[in-house]
Amino acid sequence: MAAIVISSPGGAQTNPTDSVLPFNNGGVFGDSMLVQYSPTKMYTTYSAGTPGAENGLIIDNGNGEYQFGDTDAQYTGNRLIINSPDGELAINSSIIILNADNQISLNGLLTSVSAGDNAGLHLKLTINGTKYKIQLLDD
């Protein structure tokens, strides 16, 4: 007598690639850009299943490091790096995009026409490897 096989056709199949988060792609699970690399690290990928193809967003909770941008230097490597253990926030200075006047352009920040007294604090800043300080005023 042949084996009795009972199959359940219901339910969904998994998405194709291990460790990749799925998304609904026309009724089936496809691979999204998000990869669960380890219990403490996630990243977005440009090639699901390809080791090292991590670019865009890296959340490395094990090392307390968070990156956003061209993290794998696929193009110019322009990215923001937050290192929580060292208390550092870095914009990759070798490839930061400045406009033709070598100016950093910000939108949406509020400015004021007056300020308080000297706060007695200076903001530490490194530009092209040279350390500077900017005097901070009270609100």
Add this chain to the structure above:
Amino acid sequence: MAAISITSQGANLNPTSDILPYRKGNQFLDSPLQSESGSDIRSNFGNVPSGLKGINLDPSTKQYSLGDWNNVDNGTAIIINDNGPQININGLITTTTGLHTPSGTYLNLIINGVSYHLNLLT
């Protein structure tokens, strides 16, 4: 008599509600990404309060954060608040010590289309 084999062609849900799944083998397990309202996403490593770090994207409050935004460790994070609008950078180090003199160099900055210069001290 041959063995009776029962198979299921479908995959089960991941274990925990409000958590996005990822594929591990042929199962869906919990990833660190959560969505409580369906329109927000935040990361929580281990699904514990101390694991709330990484990203927090909440269009309902117009706040978008990257880093240790919940101040679990050292609180180094960038928080974009489109309500303000403000961009808050947390965790940068300030100093009060040392002699600070003008370097002769200014940082060029454009805020909302207006040019400013910040006096850089050594």
